[in-house]
Amino acid sequence: MTLLTVEDLSISFVQYEAGLRRRKLDVVTGLDLEAARGEVVAVVGASGSGKSLLAHAVLGLLPSNAIERGKILYDGAELDDRRRRELRGRDIALVPQSVAFLDPVTRVGDQVERAARLIGEPEPARAAEKALRRRHLPEGVEKLYPHQLSGGMARRILAAIATIGRPSLIIADEPTPGLHEAVVAETLTDLRRVADDGAGVVLITHDLEGALTVADRVAVFYAGTTVEQTRAEAFQGDGEALAHPYSRALWRALPAHGFQALPGGQPAPDDLPSGCLFADRCPLVADQCRDNRPLPRRVGGATVRCIRA
Amino acid sequence: MDVELLTPTPETTEAPRPPSPSRDVAGFVVRRLLHLLGLLAGVALVGFVLMELSPVDPIDAYVGGDAVRLGEQQREAIAERWGLNDPPAERLAHWASNLVRGDLGTSTIFNAPVTQVMGQRFTASLALLATAWVLSGVIGFALGLVAAANHGRHLDRAIRWTAYTLASAPTFWVGLLLLTVFAVQLGWVPTSGATPIGMDPAQATLFQRLHHLILPALTLSIVGIAPVTLHTRTRALEVLGSEAVLFARAQGDSGWGLIRHRVMRNAAVPALMLQFASISELLGGSVLAEQVFNYPGLGQATVRAGVQGDVPLLLGIALFATVLVFVGNQVGDIAQRMVDPRVPVLGRRGRR
Amino acid sequence: MTVPTLVSPGHPDVTLHLPDRRRRALWTVSILLIVLAAVVVAGTLLADVAAKPDLLNRRQAPSLSHPFGTDWLGRDLLARTLVGLRLSLVVGTLAAAVSAVIALLLSIVAASLGRWADTAVGWLVDLFLAVPHLVLLILVAFAFGGGLTGVVVAVAVTHWPSLARLLRAEGRRVMEADYVHLSRNLGKSRWWIGRKHLLRHLLPQFTVGLVLLFPHAILHEAALSFLGFGLPPDSPAVGIILADAMRELSSGAWWLALLPGLALLAVVKAVDVLGDQVRALTDPRSVHE
Numbered sequence: 001m002t003l004l005t006v007e008d009l010s011i012s013f014v015q016y017e018a019g020l021r022r023r024k025l026d027v028v029t030g031l032d033l034e035a036a037r038g039e040v041v042a043v044v045g046a047s048g049s050g051k052s053l054l055a056h057a058v059l060g061l062l063p064s065n066a067i068e069r070g071k072i073l074y075d076g077a078e079l080d081d082r083r084r085r086e087l088r089g090r091d092i093a094l095v096p097q098s099v100a101f102l103d104p105v106t107r108v109g110d111q112v113e114r115a116a117r118l119i120g121e122p123e124p125a126r127a128a129e130k131a132l133r134r135r136h137l138p139e140g141v142e143k144l145y146p147h148q149l150s151g152g153m154a155r156r157i158l159a160a161i162a163t164i165g166r167p168s169l170i171i172a173d174e175p176t177p178g179l180h181e182a183v184v185a186e187t188l189t190d191l192r193r194v195a196d197d198g199a200g201v202v203l204i205t206h207d208l209e210g211a212l213t214v215a216d217r218v219a220v221f222y223a224g225t226t227v228e229q230t231r232a233e234a235f236q237g238d239g240e241a242l243a244h245p246y247s248r249a250l251w252r253a254l255p256a257h258g259f260q261a262l263p264g265g266q267p268a269p270d271d272l273p274s275g276c277l278f279a280d281r282c283p284l285v286a287d288q289c290r291d292n293r294p295l296p297r298r299v300g301g302a303t304v305r306c307i308r309a
Numbered sequence: 310m311d312v313e314l315l316t317p318t319p320e321t322t323e324a325p326r327p328p329s330p331s332r333d334v335a336g337f338v339v340r341r342l343l344h345l346l347g348l349l350a351g352v353a354l355v356g357f358v359l360m361e362l363s364p365v366d367p368i369d370a371y372v373g374g375d376a377v378r379l380g381e382q383q384r385e386a387i388a389e390r391w392g393l394n395d396p397p398a399e400r401l402a403h404w405a406s407n408l409v410r411g412d413l414g415t416s417t418i419f420n421a422p423v424t425q426v427m428g429q430r431f432t433a434s435l436a437l438l439a440t441a442w443v444l445s446g447v448i449g450f451a452l453g454l455v456a457a458a459n460h461g462r463h464l465d466r467a468i469r470w471t472a473y474t475l476a477s478a479p480t481f482w483v484g485l486l487l488l489t490v491f492a493v494q495l496g497w498v499p500t501s502g503a504t505p506i507g508m509d510p511a512q513a514t515l516f517q518r519l520h521h522l523i524l525p526a527l528t529l530s531i532v533g534i535a536p537v538t539l540h541t542r543t544r545a546l547e548v549l550g551s552e553a554v555l556f557a558r559a560q561g562d563s564g565w566g567l568i569r570h571r572v573m574r575n576a577a578v579p580a581l582m583l584q585f586a587s588i589s590e591l592l593g594g595s596v597l598a599e600q601v602f603n604y605p606g607l608g609q610a611t612v613r614a615g616v617q618g619d620v621p622l623l624l625g626i627a628l629f630a631t632v633l634v635f636v637g638n639q640v641g642d643i644a645q646r647m648v649d650p651r652v653p654v655l656g657r658r659g660r661r
Numbered sequence: 662m663t664v665p666t667l668v669s670p671g672h673p674d675v676t677l678h679l680p681d682r683r684r685r686a687l688w689t690v691s692i693l694l695i696v697l698a699a700v701v702v703a704g705t706l707l708a709d710v711a712a713k714p715d716l717l718n719r720r721q722a723p724s725l726s727h728p729f730g731t732d733w734l735g736r737d738l739l740a741r742t743l744v745g746l747r748l749s750l751v752v753g754t755l756a757a758a759v760s761a762v763i764a765l766l767l768s769i770v771a772a773s774l775g776r777w778a779d780t781a782v783g784w785l786v787d788l789f790l791a792v793p794h795l796v797l798l799i800l801v802a803f804a805f806g807g808g809l810t811g812v813v814v815a816v817a818v819t820h821w822p823s824l825a826r827l828l829r830a831e832g833r834r835v836m837e838a839d840y841v842h843l844s845r846n847l848g849k850s851r852w853w854i855g856r857k858h859l860l861r862h863l864l865p866q867f868t869v870g871l872v873l874l875f876p877h878a879i880l881h882e883a884a885l886s887f888l889g890f891g892l893p894p895d896s897p898a899v900g901i902i903l904a905d906a907m908r909e910l911s912s913g914a915w916w917l918a919l920l921p922g923l924a925l926l927a928v929v930k931a932v933d934v935l936g937d938q939v940r941a942l943t944d945p946r947s948v949h950e
Contacts, residue, residue: 059559063550089561101556105574105650114570118561145650161560351788359804477929479880479900481887482922485907489918493910500910593795597884601907612888615799627800631791 002073003169003200004058006033009070010224011053011062015270025269028053029277030225030305031070032296033202034217037168040192040201042211042232044250045221046266051204055173059094060084074169090119093167095191097174099154102146109142112161119165131160152183159190170194171202176210188214208235209254220247223266223277225293230302243304245282276306284308345635352631353408356624357401363618413628414621418613423625427607431629433503434599434606436518438591440526445533446584452534453541454576457549458568468538475535480594484528484601491524498524501603525602529594533587541580548575578649585641589634686938693935697750700928704747711740711897720914730916732902733909742921745899746928748892752809753879753932756816760878761871763817764825769859772832782829789822798881802890812891816881824870828863835862865943872936876929883925899925 009031014024027050035041043051056062058072060081072079074087084092103111112131116124132141135156141149149157155175162170172191176184184207192214195201205211211218212232219229228244235242239251249262264281267273275290276282282289286308294305407414413423456468475483492500499505503521504513548554549572557571596608603609607626614623646652715735723730729738771782789797798815805811835858885891886900894901899921906917 056555061555061558085561085563088559094556094559096552096556096559101552103553103557103571103575105578105648106570114557114562115560118566147651158556161556347784348788348791351784352792355788356800359800363804363806473933474926474930477876477880477933478926479883479887479903479922479929481884481900482903482918482925485903485910485918485922488907489910489915493913494915589790589793592793596795596799597887600888611796611799615803616889618803623800623803627792627796630793630796634791634793 002034003037003075004033004035004202005071005073006031006054006058007071007073008032009054009057009068009072011050011057011069012067013063013065014067023270026224026272027269028057028224029272030293030296031221032226032229032303033219034229035169035200035202037200038195038198039216040195040203040214042208042215042218043202043204043221044208044211044218045206047206050224050269051206051221052173055094055171055202055204058084058169058171059088059092089115089167090165091167092169092171093162093165095158095162095170095172095175097177099146099149099151099158101158102154104146106145107142108144108146108149108157112142112157112164115161115164121164127164131164132157135160151179152186155179155183155187159187163194167199169200169202171204173204174206175203176205176207184210185213208250209256220244220250222246223272224269225277225305226296227278227306228302228304230304234302243299243302243309244278244306245284245308246278249281341639345632348631348635349628352627353405353624356627357404360620360624361397363620408628413625416614416619416622416625418617418619418622423621426610426622427625427629430605430607430610433604434595434608436522437525437529437598437604437606438588438595440522441529441533441594442584442588442591444526444530445537445587446580448530449534449537450541450577450580452538453580454545454568454573456538456542457545457572457576458565460546460549465542469542472535472538472542475532476539478532479597480528480532481597481601483531484525484598487524487528488601503604503606521604525598525604528598528601529591532594533591536587536590537580537584540583541576544576544579545572548572551575574648578645581648582641582645585637585644588637592630592633683942686941690935690938690942693931693938696931697928697935700743701747701750704743704745704750707740707743710737711744712736720909720912720917722914723916723920729920730914732905732917733912733914738902738917738920741897741902742899742924745897745902745921746924748896748898749879749882749925749928752813752816752882753875756813756882757820757871757874757878759813759817760820760874761824761867763821764828764870765863765867767821767825768828768832768863771829772836772859779829779833782825786822786825786829789819790826794819794881795884798885799888799890802885807890807892809892812882812885815885815890816878819881820874820877824867824874827870828866831863831866832859835859869936869940869943872932872939875936876933879925879929879932 009028010026011028012024012026014022031054033041033043033054043054045051053062053066057068058074058079062068074083074092077083079087102108109128109132113124113128116127116131121127129142137153137156137160141153141157146154158175170191175187175191179187188203188210191201191203195214195216203211203215208218212235215232217229218232218235220227228242228247230242230247233241234247235251239248239257242248242251246262249260252258252260253262262281267277267280273279273290275292276285276294279285279289284306288307294307296303296305297309299309404414411424413427415421416423416426419426452468452472456465459465488500491497499521503518504510505517505521545568554567554571557567562571592608595606596611598604599606599608600612607629610622611626613619614626713736715731717735718727718731719733719735721727721731721735727737727739729742732738732741767782767785771779792800797819801815801818802811805814838858882891883898883900883903886898887904888900889904891900892898894904902921903918906914906921909917
């Protein structure tokens with residue numbers, strides 16, 4: 001049963017340029033996503049494709065100069081602002097990128113305790129301590145400040161804070177950038193365990209290989225659009241089981257699979273083409289591709305935005 | 310009022326040194342003292358040059374209207390006594406050697422040692438300055454937080470508008486308005502002085518002193534609130550847009566709790582430093598406030614010294630003010646290091 | 662591609678229907694300049710009216726014929742205030758300009774004449790910033806014997822340090838840039854470098870700094886006049902008008918203090934907003950507002 005359904009989400013911003021001009025940035029244009037309880041869905045795409053905004057949108061944390069359109073359903077019901085405020089931190093939690101997301105002038109222990117208090121724990125201090133010990137953080141870590149933490153400790157503390165309310169949906173936003181291999185593995189395994197315990201996990205990342213070690217399904221993201229949602233098993237061999245040309249290109253670009261990079265780059269958000277966003281780099285491009293943006297359709301076990309699949 | 314939006318970044322340019330606390334503290338203090346001495350020397354020099362340039366005849370200034378009746382001999386006698394006929398270099402050397410010994414000369418207005426006059430006057434100003442410093446700091450900080458918490462709404466706009474307006478208002482005009490309304494029209498507070506007229510100042514009760522202190526302190530505080538409010542608001546808004554606050558909100562934090570736990574301490578770090586740095590503006594404001602309320606403090610003495618040409622007193626006050634501002638800045642620097650856990654207390658910060 | 666950085670929550674919605682902020686800034690600047698010019702013109706034209714005593718109509722409350730009332734000599738207060746404001750604006754402009762130019766010159770010297778010059782300028786800036794503004798103002802005004810020159814010099818001398826500090830930091834940044842090293846290696850003299858590279862890069866901050874100095878210059882001129890260090894007691898400087906008003910407080914003539922001060926406040930605020938809008942228009946960092 002789907003826990004989270006995101007349908008055709010789009011997010012735009014207005015920005016001032018030099019002089020008196022303004023421009024509109026369409027950072028996310030057609031984001032679709034489905035995540036169910038007990039499964040890990042990886043949202044994979046190049047850096048800067050707007051994936052983090054998905055996390056902010058679901059939690060209702062977009063800046064107020066953002067224009068949001070589309071539909072988000074949680075547990076069958078529409079996720080409006082009021083519901084987002086109620087569920088934040090309790091049912092839906094965020095695992096952020098790095099230690100920069102911790103308050104630099106407050107001790108770590110106090111921050112975990114505050115998180116416990118926010119979800120209504122009757123004894124926040126005890127709950128906080130339990131959360132820290134459960135993740136094998138050493139005694140005395142409560143007294144430290146964020147800048148004194150190692151990468152691994154910071155990871156575990158962020159995870160502790162996120163899971164303290166036993167959320168049903170966890171969105172991990174780029175949880176493994178620039179970390180030691182062992183820590184990356186530990187983080188991913190941790191997310192897998194959380195999913196196995198019954199939560200739904202959305203793993204936003206640019207690390208396809210790492211994601212595939214724990215993901216059940218994968219949503220491929222390109223220039224602000226979901227181009228394909230498919231099973232993780234489809235990513236094998238030469239990528240024949242993948243429906244969208246970009247997914248295949250992504251798979252083949254990995255060092256282990258030939259390291260074939262795709263020439264060109266993503267279209268800029270202030271100047272998007274009117275047709276398929278991938279048209280300029282697509283090996284299968286046809287004239288109809290440039291007329292309209294393709295809508296998602298089912299092909300085999302996947303959902304694809306491509307008229308050539 | 311200077312609404313400079315400073316956000317000092319905590320930088321450390323040195324790797325952590327091996328611990329030797331006593332040597333560190335001593336070095337720290339010595340370095341700062343040398344800096345102060347350099348400043349004082351500079352101020353003394355500039356001050357002396359300025360006084361040399363002044364077209365005001367000190368004898369005329371001292372004697373005032375009766376100068377016309379002074380005979381040549383009397384002039385000569387006064388000039389001799391004050392050493393006015395010696396060449397400038399000699400006077401500078403004489404004055405400098407006196408300074409080093411702690412002798413700031415004699416005030417021509419009060420006919421007493423400058424140090425004594427300054428001491429008395431400063432004690433009077435102290436209550437005024439301290440009250441205004443605390444009030445403007447606390448109220449300004451609180452208002453800044455409230456404004457940031459209500460960003461975009463009417464309350465924020467109102468606070469911001471008021472602060473900007475106050476920042477453009479002349480201190481002495483605010484004082485005049487308060488004087489008109491509360492002292493002259495309503496008669497709730499006295500119109501001038503630090504103690505009731507006709508009474509021996511030493512006899513005044515605490516209540517009477519406070520009664521006289523209210524309006525000048527209020528004047529100074531009101532004008533001081535504006536820059537603190539605006540800076541705190543800006544800083545708080547910055548913090549509200551930071552990643553740490555994003556994560557806090559993702560945990561369900563919001564409203565006043567969010568401000569108290571995530572914003573307040575972060576905003577307080579630069580606010581504290583600025584509050585100590587604002588001592589310079591405070592001293593300037595006290596000159597105006599004391600003038601309006603005829604408050605016998607150091608500010609009023611500065612004006613009298615300037616108007617009546619009391620050079621020793623004027624220079625003495627300039628030096629004293631320099632010391633005060635310096636101490637204020639240093640204390641502010643230390644206080645900020647203590648409050649911000651990211652900066653080591655005794656390490657050398659990156660210099661501008 | 663850079664995703665716009667998070668703006669703080671609660672920021673008013675910027676939909677495409679709202680009037681362009683930059684255009685509004687341009688309008689505001691134009692209107693304010695016209696208003697300020699009008700004040701200067703009015704002040705010039707009313708000089709005689711302002712000085713005319715009318716002993717039969719002393720201390721009159723505000724009325725239709727005297728919108729600001731009359732003072733203790735029966736002079737029309739509105740006219741006096743306008744003349745005073747013109748004076749404040751002229752003195753303020755002059756002093757701010759001199760201040761800014763001093764700051765610019767010193768920062769160019771600091772940036773282009775080597776470490777020794779840089780340290781010397783830095784020390785000078787520190788020195789002037791070590792004394793409270795008003796104390797320094799009184800010292801300098803006293804040294805120059807009061808009067809218009811004294812006031813202008815005093816205000817100019819007190820305001821250059823903070824701008825100099827900014828420009829000096831900026832100048833250092835410019836000197837460390839690659840294209841400057843290139844010019845050096847090509848044998849260009851320091852003077853040439855100063856003129857071509859430094860000046861061009863410091864000019865925008867100089868302009869903004871100059872406009873931002875304005876309100877402080879005006880307020881300090883008023884303070885000096887109020888304390889009796891500026892112009893002769895008969896001139897209509899706003900500070901002197903307010904000093905007179907202080908003497909007259911017991912007579913209940915509230916308009917003597919309230920109205921001229923309000924007018925000064927309005928002018929300072931106008932200059933302040935002007936500076937802010939100019940900064941918004943020229944500062945490339947204000948992209949996201």
